[in-house]
Amino acid sequence: MAEVAGIVASLVGPAIELGKLIKRQLNYLCCFTGNIQSLRNEAKKLDDARDGLQLRVNAAEDNVQVILPEVVSWLKSSDEIKVDINGIETQIPIVKRRFWNIKSRFLLSRKAKKATEVMKELRGDSKFDHISQPAPPPARGPIQIGETYQFETRKKIEEDIMEALRGGEVNMLGICGMGGVGKTTMANRIMKSAREEDLFDEILMVVVSQAVDMSKIQLEISELLGLEFKEKSLQARAQRLRARLMGTKRNLVVLDDVWKILKLEELGIPCESGVKGCTLLLTSRDRNVFNEMDVKKVVALRILPEDEAWFLFREKVGTCVDDQDLVSIAKEVARECKGLPIALVTVGRALKDEKTKLIWKDALQQLKGSNPLNIPHFLADVYNPLKLSYDFLNDQQKIVFLFCSLFPEDADISLEDLARYFLGLGIFKGIKNLDETRNRVYTLVKLLKKRSLLLDDDVEHHVKMHDVVRDVAIFIASKEEKLVDSNFSSIDGWLKHSNSDCTWISMFPQERIELPIVLNVPRLRLLLIHYSLKSKIQMHDQFFEAIKELDVLSLKYLSFRSFPQTIKLLKNLVTLNLESCTDLESISIVGELSSLEILSCPSCNSITELPAEIGRLTRLRLLDVSYCESLKRVAPEVQSSLVRLEELKMIGSFKGWEAKKNGKERRNASLNELQSLSNLTCLEIEIDDWALAAEEICLSSKIVKYNIMFMYDYIKKNYEKNMHLNLPREISLGDWILTFLRRTEVLQLRGDGSVKLDLAQVQNIKRFHFRECSTVKKLRSTFTPVLEFLTLENLPNLEQICDGPIEAGSNSFINLKELDIRFLPALIYLWNSESQNVSLSNLTSITVWGCGKLRNLFPMKMAKDVLSQLKKLQIWGCSMMEEVFSNDGEEGHITFPKLEKLYLKELPSLTTLCKGIESIKCPVLTEINIDSCSKLTSFVSSTGNSSSLAGHYDDCLKIFCNQKVTFGSLKTLQIRGYENISNLWCHQSPPTGFFNKLEELHIRECGSIRCLFSSSIATDLVNLKTLSICLKILIMEYENISNLWCHKISPANFFNKLEELYIRECGSIRCLFSSSIAADLVNLKTLGIWKCNEMVKVIGDDQENVCENSQLMFPSLEELELHSLPNLVNFCGWRSCALQLPSLTYIEISKCPRMESFTMGSLTTPNLEDILIDSERKEVEDLNGAVQRYFEGNSEEENRSEVEDPWGEAVAGLSKAKEGAVAFILLLY
Helix, strand or coil: CHHHHHHHHHHHHHHHHHHHHHHHHHHHHHCHHHHHHHHHHHHHHHHHHHHHHHHHHHHHHHCCEEECHHHHHHHHHHHHHHHHHHHHHHHHHHHHHCCCCHHHHHHHHHHHHHHHHHHHHHHHCCCCCCCEEECCCHHHCCCCCCCCCCCHHHHHHHHHHHHHHHHCCCCEEEEECCCCCCHHHHHHHHHHHHHHCCCCCEEEEEEEECCCCHHHHHHHHHHHHCCCCCCCCHHHHHHHHHHHHCCCCCEEEEEEEECCCCCHHHHCCCCCCCCCCEEEEEEECCHHHHHHCCCCEEEECCCCCHHHHHHHHHHHHCHHHHCCCCHHHHHHHHHHCCCCHHHHHHHHHHCCCCCCHHHHHHHHHHHHCCCCCCCCHHHHHHHHHHHHHHHCCCHHHHHHHHHHCCCCCCCCEEHHHHHHHHHHHCCCCCCCCHHHHHHHHHHHHHHHHHCCCCEECCCCCEEECCHHHHHHHHHHHHHCCCCCCEEECCHHHHHHCCCCCCCEEEECCCCCCCCCCCCCCCCCCEEEEECCCCCCCCCCCCCCCCCCCCCEEEEECCCCCCCCHHHHHCCCCCEEECCCCCCCCCCHHHHHCCCCCEEECCCCCCCCEECHHHHHCCCCCEEECCCCCCCCEECCCHHHHCCCCCEEECCCCCCCCECCCCCCCCCCCEHHHHHHCCCCCEEEEEECCHHHHHCCCCCCCCCCEEEEEECCCCCCCCCCEEEEEECCCCCCCCHHHHHHHHHCCEEEEECHHHHHCCHHHCCCCCEEEEECCCCCCECCCCCCCCCCEEEEECCCCCCECCCCCECCCCCCCCCCCEEEEECCCCCCCCCCCCCECCCCCCCCEEEEECCCCCCCCEEHHHHHHHCCCCCEEEEECCCCCCECEECCCCCEEEECCCCCEEEEECCCCCCECECCEEEEEECCCCEEEEECCCCCCCCECCHHHHHHHCCCCCCECHHHCCCCEEECCCCEEEEECCCCCCECCCCCCCCCCCCCCCCEEEEECCCCCCCCECHHHHCCCCCCCEEEEECCCCCCCCCCCCCCECCCCCHHHCCCCCCEEEEECCCCCCEEECHHHHCCCCCCCEEEEECCCCCCEEECCCHHHCCCCEEEECCCCCEEEEECCCCCCEEECCCCEEEECCCCCEEEEECCCCCCCCECCEEECCCCCEEEECCEEEECCCHHHHHHHHHHCCHHHCCCCCCCCHHHHHHHHCCHHHHHHHHHHHHHC
């Protein structure tokens, strides 16, 4: 009886489990409709979560931040599940029609249920506290320099400096030479060469200039390094900066334009002899500065010899000097430039293409003239050439040139600000409006740049002025009727000139200041105070009392709450700029300034109201309150009173427009008020009430620039005419909206109401983004020929891009540059090759994502047109795509002359790029990413080629061993999801040089690979820097695999440039490196290993190479992570080895229960302060001891428990009588 009870008891548990399983399977059948509805509900919630997260991502990217990997992974997962949902949705109508097919209903219901669970889990993971981090500091980025020339006399000097940098023995170097001789250019060339040769991790340049501001220099260096100062004092910051520069990274700090001795220790720059980690390069006009600072190696830049000077001069002046009548006098002019590059360039550009001999003679006479008295000695040699260039300017060009000297050295000078200041000063006579002023400024600046008197800036719509040119400009201005007299960086300048007659004053204080009680400069017409600090500033009530003639007042970044009352005295004030005065609460008093034409207060985040008093400014031309985040109220009838207004900018601030209310009082402005603005040319507004779209409003026909956003997320303005519309299904649009639509250059549409728009009327659109509209099935038959960017996204029922035939010769898409198509599950083809003749000869980028019915992109005859300019091709999640380009049977060759990036992901049906093609050439292709394309084994599939490789190499990727496929510039290769191949590379070698430029290699989820590299492949990887491997090798199938690297690999030719190595889920690997391979990893910075269940040690010994007291060093290793390695005993299993890790600063170990020690020999880690073990941070002095102590008490946890398999036990315990039920369930699969 007891035995029977035992048998029954043994069957009860499995029977219960079986019952639960049967119930779950039957629910898939019974709850088909409910599961589908749950899927759709959860999909909508996930879409909302994704959109919310994407908004945060867009905002972070707009601020040039780097999105965290977990956020990118979440977005990718949400996109991937969206592809699955689209696949389910396409199957639902088919399954519903075939209701008798129980198996199909079961499978689809189960698929929907599981997808719903995945989405719930995914949505639960979407609440990120932080989604981004600051971008890598500029010091780690590429070095961009403009056009430079390599002169033979300077080549040796440049190489001497580079040789000193390579040797690393000298930590302070100097370049000296007179102003304009090319010191900064030389420093830039050296920075670029140092980056290209990877001599330093971080490279930065800071301009010191004459007025040394130690705090400013510290801040600029810290910003370029990505270092945030919490300390306030100069000394405390210096200690932080010193510690940063003496860390493990190699730093090159360039201090440009040093005029006097710098106390580097006060700045925090390590300068002692023998200090590692920081190298300093200085430039100066005075060699004595270097002597006093004990700079060990100094090179002197001399003026150019006559032949090189003539070459540079001719390059700038043009071929006109080849005329026999001009060549001799042109050479004399060049000689008078004294071999100074800056003089040669400026004079050459001033005389560019000039063919009149008399003008050349006059130029020569001026250059030979004597220098004026009292000119500073450092300007003596450059004054005449630059003064000559100045004299060639007309009056307006001279004013712009001199005005730019008001700004500090190396300042970013805004062209928009210049236009607003010049309108206020009335510089340009006859100019009627702000837009004409702006056009004139851009024209004049362009001419000054051509003559090298102004320089291009990295910031768009900004310029810079060379420091030598600025010095000359200031000197010229001081002698010409005091047009420009004063430019101050400290309060001393205020006190010194408080009674002067100067007309323009600019002040850019770098320290906390106290303004004078009264600014006593009665002739002052322009005052600029741009503060770089956040501390508050006080303006006394009498401050404006003595400057009643002021025309332009610009107060940027000042922290004050209210204006002094005396600002009401500025009755002549035309331009008032209050940008980023974030504490300013009210601008009511500004209504007293009756002459005001420009009122600009963007980013004044404490302003909550545009008060009624502003309506008094009847002369106002521009009102800019953009990005005033707290602005919630605009008093009614204010804007309608501004009858001369030309430009209204309110993006990022006020949105609460109200509808017109007959006889009722409004709290806010209405759009109808804008009808009174007959001079309006620029309108930038946001609207949150769709009822306003139906209003009939008659706006100015002069509006040529606009950015109108209806219920849309913020998008950066790309063109002059922008519209962003989120249209609900029930929407009525007024004529004023349609009028803007007809002229818009950028159109972003969203929502089901979008289908009501007639896109045929949008004739000037250059960028079209259409998303999230379930009602549209076809777009228009033709598009405007000016279209450059086309994005279609989340249009579930769109079947065709164009709804009718396109005749041959049509130019509808002739200028299209980027095509981006995402999540169009009903799309059958992009264009019908039989009836739609489309020219895509300017297309540079194609992205196709989640288009489940798409079988190919283009037919081959169209593709040949596409290929000529294509730089990026990305296809993802198109389950039915068989080939990228379809072929009607013609054989031939494909060349992608400009293709740089190729991404092919999750294309389970893809077999080749194009069937029947004999060869493919990609001469500039740098990046390939192939992910989950299990049937894609070759890019070419011509009959002859297939037969030659068939049978011999079925277990490998033929992509990389075919002599008919050429990738001459490949740098990054990512391969994922090939579980059926045992070799990535065929036994036949790839073409010579196939991999010799490869820098990054990522292999993931290729579980059957037996050996990663053959010796022939390995010897070709001479530039490999990053290697990431996640193979997921099956231990049961390949228990004998214990090494990734074949034994024939020669360490001397392999891994010596490798910087990053990641190993994941390589289940059978017992030892990652032999000691001989490990010794070759001299540049390895990051090593990470995850989930390698059989790994016992990371580094083993070579039996034949073992000797007593051996040393092994990883000189560059900074970060090491070891995770989920259940059999790992130690990192280095070489008993007699002295392991040295001099650069190691971060180590993390988790889930390594059998670890006994870090190394079996001695260990040196001088820069390691702590270690993270199983999420617990521990300070360490002895890494070996810390590891031993931590794992000492955990030996009883070594025996890992096996995971129970209730299903397996249930089946094993069932009697034969119950096998029928199991069979029924299995049939449903």
